[in-house]
Amino acid sequence: xxxxxxxxxxxxxxxxxxxxxxxxxxxxxxxxxxxxxxxxxxxxxxxxxxxxxxxxxxxxxxxxxxxxxxxxxxxxxxxxxxxxxxxxxxxxx
Amino acid sequence: xxxxxxxxxxxxxxxxxxxxxxxxxxxxxxxxxxxxxxxxxxxxxxxxxxxxxxxxxxxxxxxxxxxxxxxxxxxxxxxxxxxxxxxxxxxxxxxxxxxxxxxxxxxxxxxxxxxxxxxxxxxxxxxxxxxxxxxxxxxxxxxxxxxxxxxxxxxxxxxxxxxxxxxxxxxxxxxxxxxxxxxxxxxxxxxxxxxxxxxxxxxxxxxxxxxxxxxxxxxxxxxxxxxxxxxxxxxxxxxxxxxxxxxxxxxxxxxxxxxxxxxxxxxxxxxxxxxx
Ligand code: SF4
Ligand code: SF4
Ligand code: SF4
Ligand code: FES
Numbered sequence: 001x002x003x004x005x006x007x008x009x010x011x012x013x014x015x016x017x018x019x020x021x022x023x024x025x026x027x028x029x030x031x032x033x034x035x036x037x038x039x040x041x042x043x044x045x046x047x048x049x050x051x052x053x054x055x056x057x058x059x060x061x062x063x064x065x066x067x068x069x070x071x072x073x074x075x076x077x078x079x080x081x082x083x084x085x086x087x088x089x090x091x092x093x
Numbered sequence: 094x095x096x097x098x099x100x101x102x103x104x105x106x107x108x109x110x111x112x113x114x115x116x117x118x119x120x121x122x123x124x125x126x127x128x129x130x131x132x133x134x135x136x137x138x139x140x141x142x143x144x145x146x147x148x149x150x151x152x153x154x155x156x157x158x159x160x161x162x163x164x165x166x167x168x169x170x171x172x173x174x175x176x177x178x179x180x181x182x183x184x185x186x187x188x189x190x191x192x193x194x195x196x197x198x199x200x201x202x203x204x205x206x207x208x209x210x211x212x213x214x215x216x217x218x219x220x221x222x223x224x225x226x227x228x229x230x231x232x233x234x235x236x237x238x239x240x241x242x243x244x245x246x247x248x249x250x251x252x253x254x255x256x257x258x259x260x261x262x263x264x265x266x267x268x269x270x271x272x273x274x275x276x277x278x279x280x281x282x283x284x285x286x287x288x289x290x291x292x293x294x295x296x297x298x299x300x301x302x303x304x305x306x307x308x309x310x311x312x313x314x315x316x317x318x319x320x321x322x323x324x325x326x327x328x329x330x331x332x333x334x335x336x337x338x339x340x341x342x343x344x345x346x347x348x349x350x351x352x353x354x355x356x357x358x359x360x361x362x363x364x365x366x367x368x369x
Contacts, residue, residue, distance in 0.1 A: 027255075027262030029136045031174075033235070034181035037260050038208050045209070052209040065177040068150045068170060069138040076149060 002081065010091045011047050014082055018043050021078035032075025035066045039079060046092045056093065059086065097163045111142055111153040111164055120166055123175060123197045125182075126236035127154035128286050130349040131246050134237045139178045139197065142166045150174055172201060179203035184212045185260075187232045190290030190301075194234070213260060222271040225279050225358045227298040228264075232291035235262060239283035239292060247351050252277040281357040285340060285350050294338050294358075307332055315342075318356040323348075325356050336360045 004010065022036040039062050042055045063079035070076045085091040094105050096114050105114045110133070115122050126137040133155035141150035145163040150170060165171060179198050183205025188194045198205065220228040235255070243253050252275050256265035266275035284292040293301075300306040314329040325348045330338040339357050343350030 023259060025259040027235070027257065027259045030138050030178050030181055030234075033260055033262065034185050035177075037213050038181065038184070041208065041212060053207060058207060061173065061177050064170075065174045069141050069174040069178065070149075071135070071138075 010085060010089060014085045014091055015040070015043055015047060017081045021074070024074060025078070026072075026074070029069075029071040029075060031066045031068075032070045032072075032078060035062050035070075035075070036078050038062060039066075039082060043082065043092065056086070059083070094158050094160045096158045096161075099164075099166055105158055107158075109158045111144075111151070111156050111158060111162070112140060114158055115142075115153060115164075115166060122153050122166060123193075123200070124154055125194060125197075125234060125288055126238060128238055128241075128343075130343050131238060131241045131286065134241065137178065137182075137234065137236055139175055139182075141171060141174050141178075143168045143171050176201040176203045180205045180207060182234050184208045185214050186234050186289065186291075187214075187216070187229075188234075188289065190232060190293070191234070191288060193288055215263070220272070221295070221298075223273050223279070223295075225295055225354070226281060226284050227293050227295050228272070229291050229293065229298075230263060232289045233264060234289055234291075235264070236288060238286040238288065239264060242282045242286045242351075243277075247349070248278075248280055248282050250276055250278055250280070253283065279354040279358065280352060281354070282351045285343075285352075285357075296337050300332075300337060306337075311337065318352070320355040320359065325352055327352070327356055329360070335364050 018040040022040045025032045025036045027033045042058050045051050046055050063083040066079050067076050086093045094107055095102055096105060098115055098118055098120060101118060103118055105117060112122055122140050124140045126134055127140060135152040135155040138152060140153040142153045143165040144151045179201055180203045182194065183198055183203060215233060216231045240254050242248060243250050253264055253266055255262055257263050266272060284294060297306060311330050311332045314331060316327050316329060318325045318327050326342055326345050328340045328342060329336050339360055341348055341350050341352045
């Protein structure tokens with residue numbers, strides 16, 4: 001659980017979390033190596049109002065598949081905070 | 094060992110993988126990083142299946158069967174993972190000479206372009222630094238097969254490995270030196286296992302560049318290597334009465350698809366026809 005103040009910039013927080021996971025991926029398995037890059041790219045497009053197609057659909061697929069098909073806990077949890085921010089807090093949704 | 098796959102229960106020998114069991118039952122499982130002569134590395138994740146009571150999906154190519162396992166190979170979860178893995182690969186690498194991957198993309202109705210035209214890719218200049226084979230890492234899906242073939246699985250030369258991490262992970266010679274300065278002995282055993290054409294015989298590369306690679310017209314001739322007493326089996330790929338590529342059957346107990354530089358590339362004397 002992460003606690004933020006009411007005035008926190010949650011979009012910035014989500015982008016930084018996505019960047020962290022992209023940066024920390026070891027690169028071994030496809031869902032995490034490429035998935036963390038696509039997750040960050042989609043979030044940047046949403047944040048800059050340059051969405052193409054259904055970005056939330058892309059992010060939902062990435063959440064499910066990084067969790068289901070990555071080798072280790074890093075990839076399996078790489079979308080948790082992003083997904084939670086979108087669905088529980090309405091960030092970028 | 095008893096295993097139930099897609100509702101049908103079967104017996105498999107101890108030590109079998111879920112992939113072995115599925116194959117035995119005639120279930121066609123997509124694989125990219127798996128090779129029948131290589132130790133599974135389970136990195137591509139295109140073979141994942143749903144194992145009841147497991148938190149995540151599991152790779153069929155490397156997960157050993159345990160008695161009583163119940164597995165689903167075509168559930169919504171499985172199809173979604175396989176499709177997205179193919180979309181991710183197709184969005185990052187050029188799969189134009191990767192026939193299996195392209196067939197899986199069709200089968201799972203994957204749309205690699207759904208991430209948009211500005212997606213980060215592994216596009217880079219093709220490495221043509223020797224006369225025998227070409228390395229076009231814009232096509233590389235980082236399946237590790239070449240590294241395994243060059244290492245303990247086959248060649249034990251260790252000329253190449255994975256360098257870097259994350260999306261920057263890539264296949265490299267020691268210190269990234271050009272191939273002629275590396276430990277490579279040009280056996281071409283890495284080329285033989287590459288599923289994407291990222292590694293390609295120079296003869297094939299040149300013909301493709303010239304628009305003159307006509308695989309459907311080629312004939313295959315099985316013979317024995319003329320060079321040494323090991324007597325490896327060769328398959329000559331012939332186009333317009335000329336050998337354009339040499340491979341070796343990977344179901345052979347001794348050579349398992351491997352050759353040395355002479356068997357794989359030393360065929361030019363056969364068609365050294367001299368001036369007309
Ligand atoms: S999930 Fe783990 S093994 Fe796979 S790329 Fe990420 S960090 Fe590496
Ligand atoms: S040609 Fe042989 S020695 Fe050279 S990198 Fe490939 S497997 Fe290794
Ligand atoms: S060069 Fe070919 S065999 Fe090697 S990792 Fe890339 S796709 Fe796999
Ligand atoms: S074929 Fe099983 S993970 Fe690649």
